[in-house]
Amino acid sequence: xxxxxxxxxxxxRGLDAEQRRTERRQRLLDSALELFAAQGYQNTSxxxxxxxxxxxxxxxxxxxxxxxxxxxxxxxQVTEGLKREMAERLAAVPADPRQxxxxxxxxxxxxxxxxxxxxLVTFGQAGAISPAVExxxxxNRRWAAEFVHGLWRGQGVPQEAAAAGHRVALxxxxxxxxLVADWLLHRDPGxxxxxxxxxADLDAFYAxxxxxxxxxxx
Numbered sequence: 001x002x003x004x005x006x007x008x009x010x011x012x013r014g015l016d017a018e019q020r021r022t023e024r025r026q027r028l029l030d031s032a033l034e035l036f037a038a039q040g041y042q043n044t045s046x047x048x049x050x051x052x053x054x055x056x057x058x059x060x061x062x063x064x065x066x067x068x069x070x071x072x073x074x075x076x077q078v079t080e081g082l083k084r085e086m087a088e089r090l091a092a093v094p095a096d097p098r099q100x101x102x103x104x105x106x107x108x109x110x111x112x113x114x115x116x117x118x119x120l121v122t123f124g125q126a127g128a129i130s131p132a133v134e135x136x137x138x139x140n141r142r143w144a145a146e147f148v149h150g151l152w153r154g155q156g157v158p159q160e161a162a163a164a165g166h167r168v169a170l171x172x173x174x175x176x177x178x179l180v181a182d183w184l185l186h187r188d189p190g191x192x193x194x195x196x197x198x199x200a201d202l203d204a205f206y207a208x209x210x211x212x213x214x215x216x217x218x
Contacts, residue, residue: 025063025073025199032074037117041071041129067132075133078118078142081110086147097155101210104151105203109195112180116189125179141177146170152213165213172209176202 031053035044045068050060064070089107093100112119122137148169179201187194 020054021063024053024055024059028055028060028063029077031055032070033078033117036071037120041067048068068132068212071129072136073131074121075136075140078122079143081118082108083143085111090151095183101151101206102203105206106199108176109180109199109202113184113189113195113198116184117179119184123177123184141170141173144173148172152210168209168213172206175205175209179205180199 021047028049032044032050035048035052044067046057046060049067049070050057060070064073086104086107090100093103112122145166146169149166152165152169180198183194183198185200187198189195
């Protein structure tokens with residue numbers, strides 16, 4: 001009896017179907033990042049995203065349910081990248097607490113403005129898109145606040161201050177995000193002096209907030 005040949009995955013350009021889907025998905029996200037940052041969410045259509053990515057609309061709907069779903073995936077990708085960068089920096093920060101905090105502020109700033117499109121999409125285009133997008137934005141802020149709160153707990157903040165720490169950290173994160181958003185309106189991300197000025201402002205705001213947290217135990 002002749003043995004039936006084993007089923008083989010169809011390979012095109014060295015990629016199987018799942019790898020091609022992953023590649024298309026990333027092209028669509030790269031296209032969405034470019035267009036949302038340049039012209040805004042409301043002014044960008046699915047057709048434009050597809051044309052810019054060289055992906056058909058059928059291919060788009062095989063991956064995303066719609067424009068909002070694509071935006072949420074893009075927001076998640078930007079956020080996950082920032083999380084990785086912050087975690088890597090935290091693992092290598094100096095032993096001195098103040099130097100460690102400064103290093104994290106620098107990582108936060110560079111993680112957003114080294115590619116300004118990430119900050120524009122995260123801050124400039126996210127407001128009022130939909131309740132689902134707003135929930136995702138708030139979840140991201142809560143994660144960032146917990147990251148900072150964990151840093152404070154590791155430094156042994158007094159008990160009363162620690163109890164209020166998460167709420168203070170949430171306000172801190174909102175303020176840091178607003179400083180970056182405001183900076184993007186009138187500064188040049190390609191100018192090192194402007195970047196240093198932003199980091200100095202972020203660091204000063206952080207230091208004042210951190211000092212206020214310590215005052216809660218007095």
